[in-house]
Amino acid sequence: MRSNGHYDVIVVGGGAIGASIAYELVQKGMRVALIEKHQPASGASGAAGGMLAASSEHFAAPELYELALQSRALYSQLSEQLHELTGINIGLRTEGFLLPIHHQQDMDWESRQRRISEAQAKGMEWWDNERLATEEPNVRAEDGMLYNPAEPQLVPSLLTEAYVAAFIRLGGTLHSDQEVIRLLREPNGRGLVHGVITEHGILYADQVVLASGLGTSRLLAAEGLRLPFLPVKGELMEIRTPIPWLHHTIYSDTIYIIPKHPHRIWVGATSKPGQHSTIVEAGAVVELLMRAQRYVPILTKGELVRCWAGIRPGTPDELPYIGPVRELQGLWVAAGHYRNGILLSAGTAKLMTEAITTGKDTFIPHAFRPERALYQLSSASNRYQRGGIATGHNVRES
Template sequence: MTITSSSQTTRPTAIVIGGGVIGGAAAYDLSKAGFDVTVLDKGAFGQEASTAAAGMLGAQVETHHSGPFYELCRHSQQLYRAWTDELEQISGISAQYISEGILRAALTDEDEQELRSRLPWIQDAEWLDAAAMRRMEPELSPDIRGGLYLPADHQVHPVWLAKALQAALVKQGCRIREWTPAFRLLTGPGAGTAGRRIIGVQTSEGPLYADLTVLAAGAWSPALTEPLGLTLPMFPVKGQCISVKTAAPLIRSTVFTKGCYIVPKQDGSYIVGATQVEVGFDKHVHVQTIADLHEKAAALLPRMAEAEFVHTWAGLRPGTQDGLPFLGTLDTALGLIWATGHYRNGILLAPVTGALVKQLALGEQPLLNLNAYAPSRALKQTANATL
């Protein structure tokens, strides 16, 4: 059976491989730009790394040095409130945006020195001593040494963000084909170039053709690029989180220390996370991980020792060898836009990634320099790994 990405349409067509928040954001912006969009996912929409996240928009807290990645994160952070407002207006579903900021506390001398080293370059940050931090959040441990107050690092609820994004896509006429894995990219002649052109994907239901294909398959992306002769230096990184609740609210801000964060949600629960373990595609959750996370949470917020356990889960984040996502195009694979490898920052980077994918699709000048994220760097990284 041959499938076309739309029937009797004069609009340009696009296939987005991956139904996470990155793929959803790309599909959303492409649809707004006039593309007839189909989103493919091997499972249900938003059920992998996207909804296994805590939802922090931590451009400041999650970056440890200045440079292109920090600027990418900050740019997306600045887009976020307007982006979620628009999604909510279209979908009628709240992404539960909370603008309380993050307190990044230091519990050791080493951690304090590392945090202070960020002050010369980090923006939207203020150093607070221990007393000032406890004035903001009185339940914090008396053992904290001070830390950074990051007022611009807000949060959303990842599950409700995914619901809002999915509903907005449907209302815009995008087709979301769940449980439809993409087995391989389909290629054709490169239209006068030395490279090939990506003309669609082979799915479990047959070939699906489109003018444009977006690779947003997260940790599963390398399986699709390998047949093209491009080994992506990507790997899954398992992150396990737990959800707990208390009889009364303990904090308003997100509180964060080395190895642990506690994110308060509107329903009164807290997401505590998260581990970073390279174990392939194993998504099992472990009792010891729950115990370790709870111990770290109680060291930062002592009354967490009284919390009621609600739930635990794990997601596979798409890690890359150099810690940067792949964003852009490649001359040897025309018709393909890369939007993958966002690691633990997929929720944060969704708005800017969607905007960049749209600009690349329309042949516009990208709003940011993408050299640091170019897919061509995978060729160099792969060659270095074999030396």
Template sequence: MPDRRPDVIVIGAGVAGCGIAWRLSQRGLRVLILERDEPGRGASWAAAGMLTPVGETSHDDAFAVLGEEALRRWDAFAQELAAAGAGAVGLRRTGRIQIATNPAAAERLRRLASSPGGKRAQAVWLDPAAARSLEPALTSDIVGAVIFPGDASTDPRALGQALAHAAVDAGAFLRKAEVLSIRRDAEGACGVQLRDGSVLSARRIVLAAGAWAAQVTGLPAPLPVRPIRGEMFALRVSGFGVRHIVWGDGCYVVPRSDDRVLVGATVDDVGFAPGPTPSGLAALSHAAERILPKLSSQQVLEAWAGYRPGTPDALPILGPDERLPGFFHASGLYRNGILLAPVVADEIAAAVAGEEGSVDLTPFSPKRAALA
């Protein structure tokens, strides 16, 4: 690859970029991945890895369709990575319990369970006794809960490394380099310029640079992607277990298979301000103790912060940009980059290869009104 012009340059070696590169390499295309840091060390590394397409509110809209389709593809996606020798990614179908501790929150949860998205997810209302029978460590203050039995989680750090391995093993070339700008000519995108001044040529460019995407110049239009900091911490639990992903007021708790649980996450619109912060971790700790009181005495193993790529409407930016032929977006995945990994890899690779995709990406167009 170093001596041959790539067919495609992918900017960013997170879960999105490496997933797309893997799918393109499987098609026999020559793919060069350019990463400013280390593979999988951005938002992918910092994420909790929840696969939960139905949130606190549910709309029967394009994003619901995209998220649900991604969740359906996850088992086969993980199995294919393992079969390719890329390693296990910690996929766990634990289900998710979302709790309410006051009547108003309980009513919102009832509406969520009966919404179109809740029905498709087979959500079930639980009274307090039923909720605690499924998750015994839950607070006694709950007045009700909803379980989403098909929800799952994965280990984003393992996933990032597995996708990088799979992409390279399939033939992609990975290079540490920072892209400054997109180059164009009369036909469309024609390459990139790196920070060291060098120019690399390719007729197809995929922007998958996470929270740093808007720093790349030469785009067809200004890209309204901004970093949204998220702080988290991990605990080692002993004497009890957490069986499900648990959502409550102010935090979520995600169990791992090795007696760890993750507690997250703040949503801080502070640019690239460093973290984690004492105030952010304290708020998460108090919220976690309110829903699972036994967590208050558990050992803290690690705390960290990452930067999600936010957009004005909190929706991703996906697909070709007709203003610059040969240029493709896989940006603005915000809090859903891990969930959407299989569908982003499949659909963006299909678009780059000139194939018909199976999901309509029009609602996530880079030209939609919310991005103007």
């Protein structure tokens, strides 16, 4: 099998996570190859809504919340850098989010007031119906909404396109439409990972990063290892409007409504754990419209342009896997970012780049370490072994 070259780092996966890591690494002067099975942003990244909801979203652990805040803070400068390098406008919008607060039948008065007070302590404002009517005349609410000015949003496919274009501009090498079949390891079977085997040949590297979302599990399985993933299908739709009907993103527990240029509104998303199909079910369109018209009734009069679905790469504990794979020297993982891959891509890239370039990963939170969930496959019992001890614990995975 012919060789296609040697790199300092190979990044597997051309979504927002992989592309951002490749971009950051090449800025450090490293020789980097980015390998994508199809085209960049063809998976979960291209199907996302693009909300950078660091303070509006609920996170499973404080470490993830901190990473979200750090990552969100990078996007203003990142947007300018990417535009300067590539000419691509990633569609960053900074009008902020509107957060509905349920009326008393859904939440008692004291709980509701406590939530409003907590939000105001974080820099949010309460917009009553009079203020809301002035700012967003097409939006309806029982008596107002919280306004979070800190949350931006962007177009995920443009972000990933810009990451990749900037990566190439800085000297990186893209291998698209090329599937990684398995990792390249030393002949003893448990040694150093020093490249990948693809459909078109061997690529050598000192280090390899798996950032291929749910596909990460397949490559690890070929080495007798398992990381549990949970696929979660999400469906969205796009509505064209004759004039801008919405200026701020509406972000609720059951629906998000996102204004996009020019005169478009994205509505999402369903949440269907365990599903791999990317078809859009007819009932999903009805469900999304019914939820959306609660806040923007006029949406039902817009033109339905398209519907699409993506599979979010979730994990059982809703925390991403970020860091080295101890069992395989030279191998790193950055996957399982669930519904916040776009938001977390910038911060994850900074963590991974610092760890790879310095050889020190002690600053990566233990909550993200892959070893917390890594299992060895026991060929004898067809059960997973964790830390060398067989267990019958069932692990949900893709």
